[in-house]
Amino acid sequence: MHWRGLSVGLAAAALSAPSPAWALIDQTWVAEEGFDSGSCQAISPCATLAYAITQTMAGGTVIVSGSGYYGAATIDRSLTIRGEYGTPTITARLTIAAGTTDRVVLDNLFIQCKAAARGVAYATGVTITQAYDVLMKGVTVKDCAASSGVAAGVYLDVSTQSRLTMYDCALFNNTVGVWITGAAGKAHLKMFRSLVLGNPESGVRIVGSGNDVFLSDNSMLGSVKGLDLQSGGTSKSFGNNALTSGDVPIALPLY
Numbered sequence: 001m002h003w004r005g006l007s008v009g010l011a012a013a014a015l016s017a018p019s020p021a022w023a024l025i026d027q028t029w030v031a032e033e034g035f036d037s038g039s040c041q042a043i044s045p046c047a048t049l050a051y052a053i054t055q056t057m058a059g060g061t062v063i064v065s066g067s068g069y070y071g072a073a074t075i076d077r078s079l080t081i082r083g084e085y086g087t088p089t090i091t092a093r094l095t096i097a098a099g100t101t102d103r104v105v106l107d108n109l110f111i112q113c114k115a116a117a118r119g120v121a122y123a124t125g126v127t128i129t130q131a132y133d134v135l136m137k138g139v140t141v142k143d144c145a146a147s148s149g150v151a152a153g154v155y156l157d158v159s160t161q162s163r164l165t166m167y168d169c170a171l172f173n174n175t176v177g178v179w180i181t182g183a184a185g186k187a188h189l190k191m192f193r194s195l196v197l198g199n200p201e202s203g204v205r206i207v208g209s210g211n212d213v214f215l216s217d218n219s220m221l222g223s224v225k226g227l228d229l230q231s232g233g234t235s236k237s238f239g240n241n242a243l244t245s246g247d248v249p250i251a252l253p254l255y
Contacts, residue, residue: 026060028052032068049073049081049092058102064088069115072122075104075131083108087138091115093122098131100160105135113144113153113174123149125174128156134164142172151175153199156189158182169194177203177223180233185210191218198222202246206233215241215249 028040040046050073113122125141141153153174171177177199196203203220209232220226225246235249
């Protein structure tokens with residue numbers, strides 16, 4: 001009876017113990033009709049970026065499989081967020097607070113900060129507080145505004161070395177298109193083939209000694225200052241940018 005009772009007790013304990021968490025995977029999916037449960041696989045996507053990120057291993061990819069509201073999310077590791085099936089339009093606010101050696105990629109996304117039907121109005125679309133390297137490729141950010149404080153399509157404010165590269169991007173109707181600031185000499189922007197249009201205060205704002213932007217083949221139009229250099233911020237350019245207002249970048253020779 002002693003051994004029988006012990007066996008029954010062990011079996012009951014095994015049945016009542018919580019199931020082990022599943023391993024993180026390298027590719028997850030989100031869709032507006034999804035649910036925040038499970039591991040966010042293609043056949044059962046999750047509903048929010050925040051939950052999908054928790055199910056994705058470092059270096060993995062979150063795939064946005066359609067337009068919709070995906071909420072606020074923080075990226076805390078090396079990660080790619082990529083849109084598929086055209087360029088999905090998403091209402092979201094992304095904060096990149098990763099490690100000092102991490103690399104984050106945002107690819108093929110149309111991020112809007114306002115969703116009137118949900119009562120959502122984010123002041124920033126993408127905020128970067130820490131990451132060694134951030135690449136935005138084919139990303140549009142629009143309608144990020146506020147009457148006071150920080151309001152920008154993309155806002156980078158770092159205390160460690162960080163580089164943001166933007167290629168083939170667009171920024172529309174944000175208070176500031178791209179705002180780069182942080183500790184002296186730590187914040188760097190490279191922008192190529194991008195359109196910065198109708199951002200009332202500034203198209204590209206660089207703040208702080210040693211913080212800089214390199215510009216090539218961009219159009220920066222419809223702002224009080226297309227290029228806005230403050231408190232020692234600097235800019236260099238090959239001179240092939242459409243820039244009709246604001247500060248003048250240092251010209252580099254064309255080869």
